[in-house]
Amino acid sequence: MEKNIKTVEISHLVKKFGHFTAVDDISFxxxxxxxxxxxxxxxxxxxxxxxxLCGLSxxxxxxxxxxxxxxxxxxxxxxxxxxxxxxxxxxxTDLKVWENIELFGGIxxxxxxxxxxxTDEMLKALSMENARNMFVRDMPLxxxxxxxxxxxxxxxxxxxxxxEPTSGVDxxxxxxxWELIYKAASDGVTVFVTTHYMDEAEYCDRVSIMVDGxxxxxxxxxxLKERYEARNMDEVFSKIAxxxxxxx
Amino acid sequence: xxxxxAFIRKEFWHISRDRRTTLIVLVMPVVQILLFGFAxxxxxxxxxxxxxxxxxxxxxxxxxSRIEGNKYLSIGEIHDMPSQAEARLRKGRAKAxxxxxxxxxxxxxxxxxxxxxIVSDGADPNTAQIVTxxxxxxxxxxxxxLTEEMIGQGRVSMRPNLQLMYNPAMNSSYNFVPGVMxxxxxxxxxxxxxxxxxREKEMGTLELVLVSPVKPFWIILSKLTPYLVLSIINYVSxxxxxxxxxxxxxxxxxxxxxxxxxxxxxxxxxxxxxxSVISKTQQTAMLLCGMGLTMPTMMLSGIIFPCESMPVALxxxxxxxxxxxxxxxxxxxxxxxxxxxAIAKELAVLSCMMFFLLGISIKKFKTRL
Amino acid sequence: xxKYLLKKEFKxxxxxxxxxxxxxxxxxxxxxxxxxxxxxxxxxxxxxxxxNDCSDQSALLIEKCASSGYFKxxxxxxxxxxxxxxxxRGDADAILTINSGFARYLESSLRTGDxxxxxxxxxxxxxxxxxxxxxxxxTCVSSFIASAIGGIGGASVxxxxxxxxxxxxxxxxxxxxxxxxxxxxxxxxxxxMCGFLPALNIVSEKERxxxxxxxxxxxxxxxxxxxxxxxxxxxAYYMVFTCLLLAWLVFGYKCQGSYLDIVIFTxxxxxxxxxxxxxxxxxxxxxxxxxxVIWFFSMVFMLMSGIFTPVESMPKWAQVxxxxxxLRYFAEAMRAIFLKGSSLxxxxxxxxxxxxxxxxxxxxxxxxxxxxx
Numbered sequence: 001m002e003k004n005i006k007t008v009e010i011s012h013l014v015k016k017f018g019h020f021t022a023v024d025d026i027s028f029x030x031x032x033x034x035x036x037x038x039x040x041x042x043x044x045x046x047x048x049x050x051x052x053l054c055g056l057s058x059x060x061x062x063x064x065x066x067x068x069x070x071x072x073x074x075x076x077x078x079x080x081x082x083x084x085x086x087x088x089x090x091x092x093t094d095l096k097v098w099e100n101i102e103l104f105g106g107i108x109x110x111x112x113x114x115x116x117x118x119t120d121e122m123l124k125a126l127s128m129e130n131a132r133n134m135f136v137r138d139m140p141l142x143x144x145x146x147x148x149x150x151x152x153x154x155x156x157x158x159x160x161x162x163x164e165p166t167s168g169v170d171x172x173x174x175x176x177x178w179e180l181i182y183k184a185a186s187d188g189v190t191v192f193v194t195t196h197y198m199d200e201a202e203y204c205d206r207v208s209i210m211v212d213g214x215x216x217x218x219x220x221x222x223x224l225k226e227r228y229e230a231r232n233m234d235e236v237f238s239k240i241a242x243x244x245x246x247x248x
Numbered sequence: 249x250x251x252x253x254a255f256i257r258k259e260f261w262h263i264s265r266d267r268r269t270t271l272i273v274l275v276m277p278v279v280q281i282l283l284f285g286f287a288x289x290x291x292x293x294x295x296x297x298x299x300x301x302x303x304x305x306x307x308x309x310x311x312x313s314r315i316e317g318n319k320y321l322s323i324g325e326i327h328d329m330p331s332q333a334e335a336r337l338r339k340g341r342a343k344a345x346x347x348x349x350x351x352x353x354x355x356x357x358x359x360x361x362x363x364x365x366i367v368s369d370g371a372d373p374n375t376a377q378i379v380t381x382x383x384x385x386x387x388x389x390x391x392x393x394l395t396e397e398m399i400g401q402g403r404v405s406m407r408p409n410l411q412l413m414y415n416p417a418m419n420s421s422y423n424f425v426p427g428v429m430x431x432x433x434x435x436x437x438x439x440x441x442x443x444x445x446x447r448e449k450e451m452g453t454l455e456l457v458l459v460s461p462v463k464p465f466w467i468i469l470s471k472l473t474p475y476l477v478l479s480i481i482n483y484v485s486x487x488x489x490x491x492x493x494x495x496x497x498x499x500x501x502x503x504x505x506x507x508x509x510x511x512x513x514x515x516x517x518x519x520x521x522x523x524s525v526i527s528k529t530q531q532t533a534m535l536l537c538g539m540g541l542t543m544p545t546m547m548l549s550g551i552i553f554p555c556e557s558m559p560v561a562l563x564x565x566x567x568x569x570x571x572x573x574x575x576x577x578x579x580x581x582x583x584x585x586x587x588x589x590a591i592a593k594e595l596a597v598l599s600c601m602m603f604f605l606l607g608i609s610i611k612k613f614k615t616r617l
Numbered sequence: 618x619x620k621y622l623l624k625k626e627f628k629x630x631x632x633x634x635x636x637x638x639x640x641x642x643x644x645x646x647x648x649x650x651x652x653x654x655x656x657x658x659x660x661x662x663x664x665x666x667x668x669n670d671c672s673d674q675s676a677l678l679i680e681k682c683a684s685s686g687y688f689k690x691x692x693x694x695x696x697x698x699x700x701x702x703x704x705x706r707g708d709a710d711a712i713l714t715i716n717s718g719f720a721r722y723l724e725s726s727l728r729t730g731d732x733x734x735x736x737x738x739x740x741x742x743x744x745x746x747x748x749x750x751x752x753x754x755x756t757c758v759s760s761f762i763a764s765a766i767g768g769i770g771g772a773s774v775x776x777x778x779x780x781x782x783x784x785x786x787x788x789x790x791x792x793x794x795x796x797x798x799x800x801x802x803x804x805x806x807x808x809x810m811c812g813f814l815p816a817l818n819i820v821s822e823k824e825r826x827x828x829x830x831x832x833x834x835x836x837x838x839x840x841x842x843x844x845x846x847x848x849x850x851x852x853a854y855y856m857v858f859t860c861l862l863l864a865w866l867v868f869g870y871k872c873q874g875s876y877l878d879i880v881i882f883t884x885x886x887x888x889x890x891x892x893x894x895x896x897x898x899x900x901x902x903x904x905x906x907x908x909x910v911i912w913f914f915s916m917v918f919m920l921m922s923g924i925f926t927p928v929e930s931m932p933k934w935a936q937v938x939x940x941x942x943x944l945r946y947f948a949e950a951m952r953a954i955f956l957k958g959s960s961l962x963x964x965x966x967x968x969x970x971x972x973x974x975x976x977x978x979x980x981x982x983x984x985x986x987x988x989x990x
Binding site: 266268269272273276279280283284286287288289290291292293294295334337338339340356360361362363364365366367368369370371372373374375376377378380381384387390391408409410411412413414415416418419420422423424435439443444447528529530531532534535538539542543546547548552553554556557558559561562566576579580583584586590 | 635639646650651653654655656657661702704705706707732733735736738741742743744745746748752754755758780781783784785788789790792797809813814818821824902904905906908909910912913915916917920925926927929930931935938949952953956957958959963
């Protein structure tokens with residue numbers, strides 16, 4: 001990662017739903033090409049925070065920029081520079097693989113020629129050439145994930161947001177998926193990923209742990225293990241998040 | 249047995265949690281019966297009649313004042329030229345035009361005969377027929393008066409005695425409100441049931457429940473129970489409104505009516521269940537009930553258009569719609585005040601439908617999953 | 618961007634298991650089945666007779682009524698009570714009671730003011746059917762009596778002036794209910810297609826989560842919404858013209874007015890209905906609620922639009938409500954164009970109202986649709 005360029009800058013972000021404070025004054029920065037892990041128990045506020053960064057939700061107070069644009073005023077501009085993969089994978093299940101690629105490619109402004117070449121490139125990289133005409137609903141879970149990720153990357157965004165991208169998948173497929181993430185990061189894309197698989201936390205450059213809406217820790221996995229005298233991230237997590245009051 | 253009650257309790261919790269939907273389902277029928285009960289009517293009020301004729305003529309003036317005095321008609325505009333009247337008809341501003349021929353007075357008194365032409369907007373044949381009928385009635389009264397003037401009272405007015413049975417005031421609501429009751433009860437009940445069950449199917453919680461040691465038959469019945477209760481609440485509110493607000497009488501036995509309604513609700517539940525079995529998504533269930541059930545029921549079951557006026561083929565088709573039988577029962581009990589004997593046939597048919605629908609949908613339910 | 622979104626919408630539309638089939642079937646049902654049902658004509662009035670006079674004259678009267686074509690004569694009842702039971706059971710619509718003394722009445726002197734020994738009872742649960750039945754019976758009896766005594770006293774009746782009444786019915790000389798209902802049924806079909814379906818579509822995208830994926834892209838919400846509507850607009854036009862074609866092929870009905878007017882009105886109506894559906898789904902917490910609310914409004918719109926029963930027959934407060942009902946304007950205009958050949962010169966108030974409603978609902982729908990919550 002390039003420590004000089006910040007792609008995400010967040011300061012004192014708060015999000016309330018009525019009386020419930022989902023995100024309670026968080027501040028952090030993320031650097032270009034960094035793999036930033038956003039950890040926390042269910043209900044800690046991770047997804048809410050991520051949705052604000054993506055421009056899907058408006059913060060109650062606080063400010064920040066994503067890819068150089070304000071999260072308060074320029075949500076639409078942000079969307080041009082980011083990619084997103086939601087927990088539900090959000091591809092159109094009644095469309096074929098190549099049709100999904102075409103749709104999202106076109107939405108992000110790729111022209112027909114670019115779409116065609118991108119499609120070929122992507123299918124080759126994912127070894128899915130034979131699945132070109134398969135309906136997404138007929139694909140196994142691991143394939144859907146990889147496809148969703150590739151589509152999120154298709155328009156070369158600066159930052160890609162991944163919300164629990166590997167839930168429900170076997171360890172081998174998860175490892176493969178992370179290969180894709182590494183590749184993207186080495187190409188200079190900032191990867192912002194939420195997860196509650198603690199072994200994945202080890203793969204990140206830096207990790208933040210949210211508890212009850214606040215960031216309780218923010219550092220590289222190595223530093224955190226040292227600080228909390230833990231052998232692995234699992235232990236770090238239990239020590240920090242064990243104090244959590246909120247859990248879904 | 250204990251488990252079944254547990255299931256039933258759980259179903260009620262589901263409903264009480266989704267307060268908005270429950271509210272919608274309880275309030276909708278009330279609003280609908282109020283709106284439709286009053287709005288669906290074929291009575292003609294103040295139909296606009298234009299005149300083309302010489303208004304200095306006393307006969308013309310008499311007819312005009314009779315029309316004004318008639319509660320169903322009212323005078324529109326008076327024209328010199330027929331073409332103006334035609335334009336009014338085309339724009340829909342007048343329902344009929346009354347043409348008195350030229351030199352009407354002279355022709356009437358000297359020649360003994362003068363032509364009056366009633367030209368009505370035939371687009372809606374029903375209204376046209378009624379309006380023409382009223383205008384003819386007015387002309388006949390005027391005719392009568394003039395003739396009596398001439399030859400003195402006597403046997404000129406020859407009418408048999410007329411008794412209007414069951415609905416002497418000829419309130420349109422007597423005819424339509426039972427229909428609306430049936431429509432609302434059936435559609436809301438089956439929609440509610442179908443969509444909720446399909447929702448559980450989609451979410452996967454249905455499978456969970458079916459894996460339990462309780463027999464599927466009881467599970468299904470427990471599923472239907474809350475909708476039964478809601479439908480009963482709807483029935484009561486609709487009946488109360490129909491009687492107290494819309495003035496539809498309850499001349500027969502309420503117990504009998506409620507029994508019939510219970511059976512009808514049962515058949516609607518069966519329909520809803522059947523729809524939920526064949527639908528894969530909530531969308532499909534909604535479409536099947538909202539469009540697939542609504543349209544035929546509205547058009548064919550005698551709610552608005554009388555079954556007797558339909559061609560035989562459609563009458564046979566309407567026989568398979570439960571709502572048709574229910575509405576007949578409701579009208580007979582409420583308005584005609586008859587007893588169980590008079591509706592025995594319809595009640596039997598309705599009961600058979602209920603058993604059939606429930607039976608077939610429960611069977612399909614078990615096999616589909 | 619439009620190109621790709623449109624491609625997606627059309628593909629999804631045709632791949633839906635039920636949709637294309639429904640679109641094909643609907644026009645057929647609307648033209649081939651429903652018009653035959655939609656009929657308020659009073660026919661086949663079942664007549665029960667009680668004959669206490671048992672004379673030639675009474676038999677003649679019964680014969681006259683039976684052959685008039687209005688009635689279906691049931692068997693002659695043995696007593697008034699039995700006839701009444703028949704009516705209670707719903708097997709008779711009217712009862713003609715000829716009391717003893719009928720034949721004598723016809724032969725007796727003209728100047729007596731005795732009442733006629735004939736009674737008519739009609740079932741007025743359906744007021745129209747009852748009153749028309751009464752009218753027919755009345756006419757039959759009165760004209761029978763008049764012709765029976767006509768020879769004797771008729772001369773004195775002549776001499777007074779007589780109205781010669783001609784009646785005719787414009788636009789629909791055969792009093793054919795079908796041609797009146799078909800334009801209105803088309804309106805209903807379009808309403809269901811364009812009101813129900815796009816809203817259901819958006820709500821299910823919401824529930825599936827794909828809408829979030831779109832919200833995160835630079836696609837403008839207006840673009841997304843319009844692209845979603847376009848297949849349904851296309852479907853609506855397809856249905857209108859298929860129905861018109863079928864109506865011509867099957868019944869020979871031709872549209873008296875201009876097709877362009879129909880196109881314009883259809884568009885205005887689609888605008889209102891589709892944006893209304895979107896509006897409802899924007900405010901609903903889940904698909905179930907959205908669907909119920911939309912169904913509720915569809916029912917209200919349909920039944921209070923003048924399609925089945927006239928707006929003029931409604932109480933004043935209900936008529937006021939219909940001013941906000943797009944179907945009222947559309948159905949009225951469709952009927953005027955199809956049956957009367959009215960042009961925009963006559964129908965412009967309807968168009969203006971539709972467009973007015975449309976601009977309100979569209980603006981509100983777009984404003985209330987948030988890509989960012």
